[in-house]
Amino acid sequence: MAIDDPAQRTDPSDRTPDTTAPASPDPAPDTTAPTANTAPTSLWGALRPLVLRLHFYAGLLIAPLLLVAATTGFLYSLSYQAEKVIYRHELRAPVGDRTVPLSDQLDAARTAHPEGTVTSVRLPSEEGATTRVLMSTPDSEEFTSLAVFVDPYTAEVRGALTSYGSSGALPVRAWLSETHRHLQLGEPGRLYSELAASWLWVVALGGLLLWTARKRASKRALVVPERGATGRRRTLSLHGSLGMVAVTGLVLLSATGLTWSAYAGGNITAIKDQLGSATPAVSATLDSDSDSDSDSDTGTGGTGSDTGGGHEGHESMEDMPGMEGMEGMHGKGGTDVGVDLAVVAARQAGLDGPIAVTLPTTGKGYVVAQTDNQFPARLDSVSVDPANGMVMDELRFADYPVLAQLTRIGIDAHMGLFLGLPNQLLLAALALALILLIVWGYRMWWLRRPTKERRLSAGRPIPRGAWRKVPLRLLLPLGAVTALVGWFLPLLGISLLVFLALDGALGLRARARAART
Secondary structure (H helix, E strand, C coil): CCCCCCCCCCCCCCCCCCCCCCCCCCCCCCCCCCCCCCCCHHHHHHHHHHHHHHHHHHHHHHHHHHHHHHHHHHHHHHHHHHHHHHHHHEECCCCCCCCCHHHHHHHHHHHHCCCCCEEECCCCCCCCECCCCCCCCCCCCEEEEEEEEEEECCEEEEEEEEEEEEECCCHHHHHHHHHHHCCCCCHHHHHHHHHHHHHHHHHHHHHHHHHHEEEEEEHHCCCCCCCCCHHHHHHHHHHEEEEEEEHHHHHHHHHHHCCCCHHHHHHHHHHHHCCCCCCCCCCECCCCCCCCCCCCCCCCCCCCCCCCCCCCCCCHHHCCCCCCCCCCCCHHHHCCCCCHHHHHHHCCCCCCCCCEEEEECECCEEEEECCCCCCCCCCEEECCCCCCCCEEEEEEEEHHHHHHHHHHHHHHHHHHCCCCHHHHHHHHHHHHHHHHHHHHHHHHHHHHHCCCCCCCCCCCCCCCCCHHHCCCCHHHHHHHHHHHHHHCCHHHHHHHHHHHHHHHHHHHHHHHHHHHH
């Protein structure tokens, strides 16, 4: 992301011939615009001044927001590993010979926190991990739960922490996530992150066009900084080569971040709905007669006479980890087979790996869902009738609409979940790259200041009127595309209109001042 003209140079050490025409050395804003008769030698020659001016001002004005987003994003990408260290006592437990029934672990959580109501439970994803029992409490805020960590081998409660969102973020990661998302300002603060994401791809692609269009001896110079360069030219070389490496990741970060923003995200969701690509959900609604005579209908999780082994490749109840002695378990009054048998039913339906169980509510059954976001993602889910343990509905991630799959994968990648630790390290590298690009961009802008005439002045702006050099046959479709993008990304469109209005007003004022003098 550059906030400077990559062709203009004021550093006397920069002796390389220019490949493009420099701007006027006059530090005052150019109040004259190119005439419509200007005949550019090429399409890019006509378009370049417009891209350059857009890139300059977008970088200059949006960079502070991007810097905040990049810094908080960098810290967030490291928070997953930090959680494992900070909350090790709650997250880990000594490995035992066998696990206790899941229902006993839930009872232990209820005993330790009688003020809470169990809503769901996340089973351990590996040996030595604790069971996470999620509870709603009278003082729970929206999208938060009380997570009670239970030793699956002894049912000992090892602690309790506030859990945030569907990802189960604990306090440190949640604080960084909310800071990255809305600066701890709530819904109004989301405007900052959406504005930054809306402009990030514009700045990145504009920089890509400007950098690749420059003449150079070899393609290697696109991604390798120039040796021997000094001053502003060295900064430009570092800025351009790093931007070339990072541009794809930055555009993807922008796109995935917009999918769950307030306004652009709403437009994306509306389009997905119109295309029939909304994210589906498993149906857990109970039939009116589903709770009748549960003992007579054993179903998948029931206790039929065949307890000696599995059938058709399914494991029997006794073969499931921690399920020894669980046969015949039912809830109160025989109307609930219990969470243990709901898990058995889900396992037999093919849900392996880490899972979470949402407990029944009025008119709803158990929902058991895989929680493995890492590639290859395992995100299947089933609903289980609490009256008889029968699987009522199944939803496979492979059956999601393509757009819903891509949205899920994109969000998980943006959050550092899709590829685990490599994903998190890549996000940290992208965030660090964006920070460096911003710093180098501001440095180039600062080095352009006319220090001899006005020592406290800033870098010269790019001259106005660049759009007048664009041929009409290109300007009209370009304007239509800009309007469409501005409608789809409202904060981008509104901020662009505000800038154009202010820029126009400043131009009129400058012309009026010039006329008076």
